[in-house]
C-alpha cells in the first residue's frame with residue numbers, strides 16, 4: 001500500500017542545486033506543477049513516472065513510503081505504480097468501448113462489473129454521451145479523456161496518477177481530479193489552468209528545470225477555484241449547444257461580467 005511518495009531534489013538546467021530539497025505527497029493529495037514553458041514540468045513528472053534514482057539528468061530521487069523502490073518495482077509492468085494521462089494520448093485499438101474495458105478489467109484482474117461503472121463515471125465527466133457499443137477510435141478528445149480518467153479511477157489500480165495538461169480536453173476538470181483523488185490516489189497535475197491549479201492542495205513552482213518553491217493553496221484560492229469551475233461548466237454546456245447546432249441566446253452573462261469588474 002502506497003501511503004506517500006517523496007521527491008528528493010537534484011539539480012536544475014544550470015547544474016545548480018534546486019531550491020526545494022524535498023517534497024512529500026500523501027495518499028489522497030493533489031499537487032499541481034506550474035511554471036513557464038520549458039521550466040521542467042514534464043521532466044519532473046517524468047522523474048516520478050520512472051521512479052528516478054539519481055539516474056536522470058535532474059539527479060532527483062523518488063522514495064515510496066520513505067524507501068527506495070526495488071528494481072522489480074521500477075521495471076515490472078504488472079506492478080505498475082504509476083498511471084499517466086496526457087493531452088495527446090489517444091486510443092488506437094479498433095474495438096468497442098465495452099470490449100476494451102472488459103479486456104482491460106480482465107488483464108488487471110478486476111471484475112467485469114467494472115465496465116458499466118467506468119462508463120457511468122466517464123459520462124459524468126463529459127457532456128457527450130459515451131456508449132458501450134461506441135468504437136474507441138470515433139471518441140472525441142473529451143470522451144477519450146473522460147474514459148481514461150474513469151478507467152484509471154476504477155480499473156487501473158495505480159496508486160500514483162500523473163496528469164499532463166488536460167485543460168483543453170472538454171471534460172469536467174474539477175470532477176475529474178476529485179474522482180481520482182477521492183479514490184485515495186496520489187495525484188500530480190501539470191497545468192497552466194487556474195481552475196485546476198487552485199483546486200490542488202499545493203503546487204510546485206518550476207523554474208530553469210528546478211523546483212523553485214512550493215505554494216500551499218489558500219482557502220481563498222479554493223473558493224476562487226470553485227467559482228471559476230462554475231464558469232467552466234457554463235463553457236462546457238455552451239460548447240455542447242454549439243456542437244448540436246443550437247442557438248446560444250437564452251443566456252445572461254452580464255451578472256458574471258459585472259461581478260468580475
Ligand SMILES: Nc1ncnc2c1ncn2[C@@H]1O[C@H](COP(=O)(O)OP(=O)(O)OP(=O)(O)O)[C@@H](O)[C@H]1O
Nearest residue numbers: 011012013036037038039040041042043057058209
Ligand atoms: N533538471 C534539469 N536538468 C537538465 N535539463 C532539464 C532539467 N529539467 C528540464 N530540462 C530540459 O529542459 C527542457 C524543457 O523541459 P520540460 O519539457 O520538462 O519543460 P516544461 O515545463 O514541461 O515545458 P512545456 O510547458 O513546454 O511542456 C527539456 O529539454 C528538458 O530535457
